[in-house]
Amino acid sequence: MLNDLRVCQAVLDALTEATVLKDDERKLIFINQKACELYGRPREELIGKEYSFFNDGDQAARQRDRDNEVLATGTKCVYEETLIDASGKRRNVLVRKTLLVLENKNYILTSIMDISLLRSSEAQIRYLARHDVLTGLPNRTALNEDLSQIAAQRMYNPEPHALILLNLNDFNYLNDTYGYQAGDAILCEFGQRLRNEVNGSGTVSRIGGDEFSIILRNNPTQETVHNLALEILIMMRQPFTLTRANPLVTLSFGIVMFGSENITAGEIMRRGNTALLEAKQRGKNVFSFYSELLDASSVSKRIMVKALAESLVKEGDLSCVYQPILRSHDEKVVCVEALARWTHGVLGAVSPVQFIALAEETGLVIQLGEIILRQACREIKDINTLNLAINVSAVQLGEANFADRIISLLNEEDFPFTRLELELTETSVMNANATSLTHLSRLRQLGVKVSLDDFGTGYSSLSLLKDISVDSVKIDRSFVQYVTEVNDTAAIVSAVSQLGNKMKLNVIAEGVENQLQKAFLISAGCSHLQGYLFSRPVTIDILLSLLDQDHKLNA
Known part of the structure; x- marks a missing residue:
């Protein structure tokens, strides 16, 4: 049949795939070394026998059918199977069956390629594509796929579901304080805690740096979801x-609660993010259910952001008012705090509480701050006896060119550096990076003063005084309000005043x-006073009138 059996055998043995040649009665004619290893038997035992790589009855029957198909039609056959090798190891293999005609006789050439590593790698790739490497939880891709599947099945499976989007607060602060390895440990522990709370009734995912999610199945009611939310908050106390x-x-x-309504995965996520934003605005360790009222609020916010952006490039909408700061011992006005006011043609007078927070959230506060500082410099410049105090947000302080902006503006307006005082909250200073603190140091060297606003309401007020250079501290109104009514408050104010005086700071x-x-x-011991007892914030015209009264304001 074959002229040189030894050459054929050598060729077969060189192949990396297990390869056998069967005659039309499915008996082994040739077999290479790789196939012997897969069978776990020597070649002499196999030649002339009807053997199959597959011992399972169904698989063996399937192989016979494929052999018959190749012999009958001459069609090449390629498919995947699993088999147990001689060592008992389960393998994924790719089987190829081809018809050979030699000396007018039909043979079946079968090769088996081990693709176990390939399939394992593919499985690993699929796993990594849908799972977070750090925590092992499903990731954002898996969450989106699950939500899409739920949304697609709503017609025939309209049972209620719930999506919870969770965000760890101030996580960058945790990383900076304890280190990134500690931060990773917290993320892993938090993920495990969530899984314990959900206890098989849903899927916990990590969908971002400090963002997690839970999909609740099994017909959750708003009451059960509410109870779970409370349990999560109790868990966070540990x-x-x-x-x-x-x-x-x-x-x-x-x-977000959702069920039979026509809703996409993207809309579910949008509602979840709307509810999450509402919770963040209300405080910490807070949860919020989505409602259409929140959407109405979001629409209102978008309208206000658009209006504010337009007012920033339009003259007349934004203006300054000034609240005097008096020296305690003679009640002489020595400084004024510039405050922004916004009056829109359609929205009317908008509360600073609303638009300042919105400006900080959207980054518009950088442009807003520059407009207010420039206007205040122009209006106060000629009153040589007055210093100008202006609030600076954490967003402004974080700008890479913060100091350059201030220096350039003061030079353009010919406003003395020594008459400007920047008011920053202690929280913004504490969270500032090294570059921001360098900006403050550079400005102080030029004569600009720095004041810590809302002093006492942040993380570690007293330690801040020794860590950074400031000229003044402002005791927050929340302490002043009860200073004559609550002993503890009075003691705090006295202690801060004494400490400030010893450090030669204005209090x-x-x-x-x-x-x-x-x-x-x-x-x-407070060296300076500010408040409605002396004056509300007033326009420049009223301020000039007040200053004409010998710079002294009496109640």
């Missing part, structure tokens, strides 16, 4: 386990509303 610390971590999350009490508060604050 400190996280680190080697040298046990930090308490806060959480915000938004919840400014804001929110002074009555004579009793004024008397206490002066006796406690």
Whole structure:
């Protein structure tokens, strides 16, 4: 049949695939070394026998059918199977069957390629594509696929579901404080805690750096979801386990209930993010359910953002008012705080509480701050006896060219550096990076003063005073309000005043509303006072009129 059996055998043995040649009675004629290893038997035992690589009855029958098909039609056959090799290891293999005609006789050439590693790699790739490497939880891709599947099945499976989007608050602060390895440990522990809380009734995913999600199945009601949310908040009261610390971590999350309505995966996520944003605005360790009212609020916000952006490039909508700051011992006005006001042609007068927060959230505060500072410099410049205080947000302080902006503007307006005072909240200073602190240092070297606003309401007020260089501290109005009524508050104000005096800082009490508060604050050592007792924020014209009264304001 074949002229040189030894050459044929050598060729077969050189192949990396298990290869056999069967005659039309399915008996083995040739077999290579790789096939012998797969069978776990020597070649001498196999030649002339009807053997199959597949011992399972169904598989063996399938092989016979494929052999018959190749012999009958001459069609090449390629397919995948699984088999157990001689060592008992399960393998994924690709089987190829081809008809050979030699000396007018039909033969079946069968080769088996081991693709176990390939299939394992593909499975690993599929796993990694849908799972977070750090926590092992499903990722955003898996979440989107699950939501799309749920949305597609709503016609014949309209049972209710719930989506919870969760966000760990101030996670960058945790990373900076404890290190990134500790941050990773917190993420892993938090993910495991969520899985324990859900307990098989849903899917927990990590969908971003500090973002997680839960899809709840099994017909959750709003009551059961509400109870789960409360349990999650109780769980968050337990400190996280680190080697040298046990930090308490806060959480915000938004919840969406959805079921039979016609809704896409993207819309479910949008509603979840709307609810999450509402929770974040309400505080920490807070959750919020989505409702159409939140959408109405979002529409209102978008309208206001558009209107504010338009007003920033239009003259007349934005203006300054000024609240005097007095020296305590003679009640002389020595400084004014510039405050932004916005009056829109359609929206009317918009509360600063609304538009300042919106400007910070959207980044418009950078342009807004520049407009207000420029206008204030022009209006106050010629009043040589007055300093100008202006608020600076964390967003502005974080700008890469923050100091350059201030220096350029002051030079353009010919406003003395020594008459400008920047008011920053202690939280924004504490969270500032090294570059931002360098900006402040550079400005102070040029004569610009720095004041810590809302002093006492942040993380670690006293330590800040020794870590950064400031000229003034402003005692927050929340302390001043109760200074004559609550002993603890009075003690705090006195302690801060004494500390400020020892450090040769100006101590400014804001929110002074009555004579009793004024008397206490002066006796406690506050060097400067500000509040409605002396003047509300006023326009430049009214301010000039007040200053004409010997720079002295009496209640």
